[in-house]
Amino acid sequence: MFVHSISNIDKNAERESIPASFSSNSLGSEEGGSGIEDQNTQEELLRKISILNLLQQVASSANEANDVDSILQFSIDRICAIGNWKLGQVYLLQEEDESLSLSPICYCEENPSLKKFRRSLGQKGSIFSEKVQRERKPIWFTKIATSLEEGSRDLSLQAEIESAFALPILVRENLVGVLEFFSESRTPDPSFLEAITHISSLIGRVFERQDAENSLKNSQEQLRALSARLQEVREEERLLVAREIHDELGQLLTVLKIDITLLKNNIQKKDPEAFELFSDIRSMIKVADTAIESVQRIATELRPLILEDLGLVEGIEWYSRDFQKRTGIICDLRIRTENLPSEKEYSIAIFRIFQEALTNVARHAKANRIQVSLEEEPSLLLLRIEDNGVGMGQDRWKNHKSLGLIGMRERAVVLGGELTVLSKEGEGTSVVVRIPLRSSGLMEDRS
Incomplete structure (x- = not known):
């Protein structure tokens, strides 16, 4: 060889000799x-x-x-x-x-x-x-x-x-x-x-x-897996803190209110004329009531126990009523779904997307009405949040510094879905989330 x-x-390598039949004489x-x-x-x-x-x-x-x-x-x-x-x-x-x-x-x-x-x-x-x-x-x-x-x-x-x-x-x-x-x-x-x-x-x-x-691609998948894990850890910590606040601090404040009320009744029996003291005690009871309400609100914001006990639909209904009560923004809710996955990660992710979307409306949209729909399409769960606010330009909702929107999108992607924002200045904003109904496999892969 x-x-x-x-x-x-x-380049001038010797080639094989030309056959006789092609010699110059024969041409x-x-x-x-x-x-x-x-x-x-x-x-x-x-x-x-x-x-x-x-x-x-x-x-x-x-x-x-x-x-x-x-x-x-x-x-x-x-x-x-x-x-x-x-x-x-x-x-x-x-x-x-x-x-x-x-x-x-x-x-x-x-x-x-x-x-x-x-x-x-x-x-x-x-x-x-x-x-x-x-x-x-x-x-x-x-x-x-x-x-x-x-x-x-x-x-x-x-x-x-x-x-x-x-x-x-x-x-x-x-x-x-x-x-x-x-x-x-x-x-x-x-x-x-x-x-x-x-x-x-x-x-x-x-x-x-x-x-x-x-x-x-591998780096993005690793970052997404890390983000999903951090979300899980944060939700676990929220649940732990919420339960501690609700069960421990809430009970202590309730006992404190009861003791103050008993003290007031005892003083009233012994000295009915102590009006100034009664006024101070009533103020203390009001402070205790306010503290109990604050504890309940903080615990609920950290992790709504209704979401834990009754599920996603009930959690969205409760939060819509509470949001309307707190902000004065009318929240029209339409739910048409019966086959929601039972995984807690699924319910928590959708609820947090819904919660963040409403928070953004309250902070930025200057809207007076929100329409929320949760519906099933073939093999998909569709969550849509629309407001009649001032809207926003494309450069704003695509800004990499919009951490709220980034977090919403990441939660959707972890479930195998997607989040789309449609908005024009002066025409309101629409947030659309599409998530596969069968996403348990994605949860298992991520774990």
Whole structure:
């Protein structure tokens, strides 16, 4: 086997002698010879144009490709078609053991021996690609039959394969794969091999871009999982604090109020004329009542126990009434759903989205009416909150500093859904949340 590094290919390599039947004497005249030279020149020009078109097509495809497989298949097909090569295939590096694995991506002529030859390389491995893997450079191999094992050698002879060309696919000097081609031609075309080498670097950029996209996607998934976990921890802490405030502090204040009331009654029996003292005690009772109401309100805001005890629908109904009472904003509620998931995470996430949306209306919208609907669509739960307020520009609700909207959107995404904000200045705002009804699998994946 003869091996050439592409950088060492002799552009003036000696070609096989021209058969006698095509000698100048047999052509008949100088004019005939000139015609053949013109034809050869024209064919060479067309070939160079084809190579330039190939580079342009691959460069364009590399910029538009969404996945590596499509650009690999396109490049292999076009290279073999222009080079008139019999077989083109791809080996991809396996990260586990740094070995090369034959990919299904290939171009192969309709030749039984050629297909068997490809299968044998897949089973036994390719000495050509392995050499390129070690040396990290393009190599042209000639008289390859002398280097193959008996079975593969016979198949290569039957398929009339004389030469092979293999070149690495590199990403930041790291090998990710090898392109391998087989031809019946013994003499390489340096300009064509140089073009293929350039194509290999274009493919390497697609690999690099895909790696960057995968890394970004993984980072986003990790951040989303972290955000979801932080939400869970916060809800757990809220529930714990709410119960402690409601059960401990609430009970102490209730006992304090009872003791003050008993004290008032006892004093009233002993000294009915102590009006000033009675006034002070009544003030103390009012303070105790206010404190008890504050404790109940704080505990409810931290984690509505009605949500814990009765469920999402009842929680939304209660919060709508409470919101209308506190803000004076009319809240029209329409609920048409019967198949809500039972998971607490599901109910809590939807309730918090609803709660945050109403809070935003109270703070920013200057609205006097809100319409809330909770409905089922095929396989989806649809929550819609619309107000008749001042609205807001796109730059505001898409602002990355709008932490409330970001939190609402993240809660929806964790459940496998999406949140959309529709708003124009002076025309109110609509928040639409679409969440799959079957989201328990997403919850399990996240945990």
